[in-house]
Amino acid sequence: AAIITALIDMYGKCGGLEEAYMVFDKLPSRDVMAWSALISGYAEHGHGVEALRLFKQMQQEAVEPNLVTFLCLLKACSSIAAANQTSLVHAQIIECGYALDITLGNALVDAYAKCGNLEHAYAVFHSLPSCDVMAWSSLMKAHSKECDAQSVFQSFHCMQEAGLRPDGVTFVCVLSGCSRSGLLDEGCSYFKSLLEQHGIAPTLEHYNSMVDLFGHVGCFAEAEDLLETLAFSCN
C-alpha cells in the first residue's frame, strides 16, 4: 500500500491526474493516505472542485479524514477561493478536535486569507494557542494583495514584537506588498535589511520581487540592470 500511495503521489505531483486516478481506482481498498495523496494532487494542480468531490466520495466510503487530509482539502479550497467550502472544512476540523493544531491553524488562516475573508482569517489566527511565522506570512500576503502596505508593515512589526523572526518567505510577502503599493524606498530598505539585519541570503524570489517593484514604479533601467546582474550570477 505504501508503494501504491507513493505512486499516486508521484503522478499527482507531476500533474498526471488521470494516471494517479487510474492507479487509485485499481486499489482494492483505499485508506486515508491513498485518498489524501490523490486529493493533494488534484488540489495542487488547480482542480479544487474535483478534489472536494473526491473528499465527498471518500466520506461516502466511510474513510475518516485525518490532519493531513484536512491540509489537502484546505489547499483545494484556497485554490478555488471558496470561502464557504473553507468554512465547511473548518467545521469538520473542529468536530474532529483538531481546532488547536498549529499546522491546521496556519492552513486555515491561509485558506481564509486566500479566499479574501480576512475576518475569518484573523478570527482563526487569534484563536490559536500560538502564532507562527507561516500564519503571519499568510496574512501579510493577503494584505499585500489588497494593496494595503500599511497593514503588511504593521504585521511585520507586530510579528517581531511577539518574538518571532521573519524568514525568507516573510520577506517575499513584504516585498510583494511594497511592489503592489509602489513603495520603492521601503522595498529597497527591506531588501537591504534582509541580509544586513536578518542574515538571510536573498533568493531568486526576492530578486524577482525587486525587479517587479522597479517595474511598478517605472524604474525600468534599474529593473533591467538587476535582471542583467541576475543573468550573470545565475549562469
Place this chain on the structure above:
RNA sequence: CAGGAUUGUCAGCGC
C-alpha cells in the same frame, strides 16, 4: 526510533 499523503513563496492575462 523509523514511516506511503503534509500549512506560508513572483508577476501578468483569461474565466
